């Protein structure tokens with residue numbers, strides 16, 4: 293109990309010191325809901341997820357500035373914002389996902405989650421080397437922009453798998469594909 297309290301005091305002191313020094317405190321709150329991303333960002337790929345129940349379709353968006361300056365096989369620029377917007381898929385009467393002529397799922401307008409990955413200079417500094425994903429932070433929102441108040445630890449852990457692609461599963465391969473090897 294005492295230990296818990298001390299830890300809390302310590303973290304409060306750290307927070308106050310950081311605020312006074314104008315230093316960003318690591319955490320998902322650094323990532324703001326990117327208002328109007330659907331109209332201002334570039335939608336760069338779509339991923340069907342048959343393993344999900346219900347099946348979903350993911351729309352990926354990247355901010356235009358980052359897309360303009362990103363280089364193939366290079367870490368994404370500071371200020372990159374990638375959005376992953378999950379949609380429920382259209383289902384047949386049997387509850388199977390409906391497919392288009394190319395065998396792809398057909399997304400409904402029903403958005404279930406909005407996941408964001410953003411990198412800014414210095415954002416990763418407070419994380420341990422073990423946890424750190426470069427300068428990336430992760431955030432999870434409801435479609436209306438309300439923040440999901442949960443731990444982002446699993447985001448950091450899983451995206452470690454693609455550390456060699458600047459911690460992105462789809463953005464790095466996309467940049468490489470459109471801008472050359």
Ligand code: HEC
Nearest residue numbers: 374375376407408409430431432446447450460461462463
């Ligand atoms: C178990 C692994 C796993 C976890 C946990 C995970 N992701 Fe991902 N993430 C992926 C995969 C794989 C993709 C590529 C799309 C796909 O196949 O679903 C992805 C794609 C993304 C993208 C699109 C950019 C990119 O990297 O391709 C964003 C943004 C994203 N995830 C954010 C998050 C956030 C925020 C969390 C935590 C709330 C999170 N992810 C947790 C595996 C994971």
